[in-house]
Amino acid sequence: MSIETKQAIKYRKPSAEDGSRIWKLVQDTGSLDLNSPYCYMLLGHYFNDTCLVAEDRGRMIGFISGFRPPRNPETLFVWQIAVARSHRRRGIAKAMLTELLAQDGCRGVRFIETTVSPSNIASRRLFLGFAEEKSIPSTVTVGYGADMFPEETPHDDEPLFVIGPFFNDI
Numbered sequence: 701m702s703i704e705t706k707q708a709i710k711y712r713k714p715s716a717e718d719g720s721r722i723w724k725l726v727q728d729t730g731s732l733d734l735n736s737p738y739c740y741m742l743l744g745h746y747f748n749d750t751c752l753v754a755e756d757r758g759r760m761i762g763f764i765s766g767f768r769p770p771r772n773p774e775t776l777f778v779w780q781i782a783v784a785r786s787h788r789r790r791g792i793a794k795a796m797l798t799e800l801l802a803q804d805g806c807r808g809v810r811f812i813e814t815t816v817s818p819s820n821i822a823s824r825r826l827f828l829g830f831a832e833e834k835s836i837p838s839t840v841t842v843g844y845g846a847d848m849f850p851e852e853t854p855h856d857d858e859p860l861f862v863i864g865p866f867f868n869d870i
């Protein structure tokens with residue numbers, strides 16, 4: 701009888717060398733905007749204090765990217781959350797958000813901002829659930845409307861979620 705060992709998922713900062721694998725992971729999710737491999741290399745190189753990758757026995761199965769806007773460093777803007785199809789419904793997105801907030805790079809964060817298209821139900825649930833679970837105020841406003849995107853590349857609305865203020869006790 702095979703016993704599936706529940707090996708822990710490992711979380712670490714990405715590096716520029718992870719850029720291609722992140723690009724492939726995001727491509728495979730099929731639900732996010734696929735940025736260039738170069739963009740993911742930049743995130744791994746210059747923004748990795750506010751990004752993480754998740755690995756299952758060495759295989760990259762998750763990615764969360766963020767940055768702290770220079771004009772508003774108390775905010776963590778969460779750019780993308782990607783989880784491999786094979787690893788959905790295991791709480792990995794929530795674990796990546798929690799793990800990211802526990803990083804030194806998120807010390808002093810009091811607000812989370814992100815945009816989530818109405819079709820991205822999992823991410824919508826993640827952020828609103830995070831706010832509800834911790835009794836943190838949250839608002840959803842227009843963000844980037846579909847009409848802001850080029851006609852040549854139609855895109856869903858990207859409503860802006862603002863969660864906070866909260867005390868990110870690392």
Ligand SMILES: CC(=O)NCC[C@H](N)C(=O)O
Binds near residue numbers: 731780782816
């Ligand atoms: C939280 C998240 O993954 N938002 C996605 C924003 C946008 N559609 C993108 O894919 O970059």
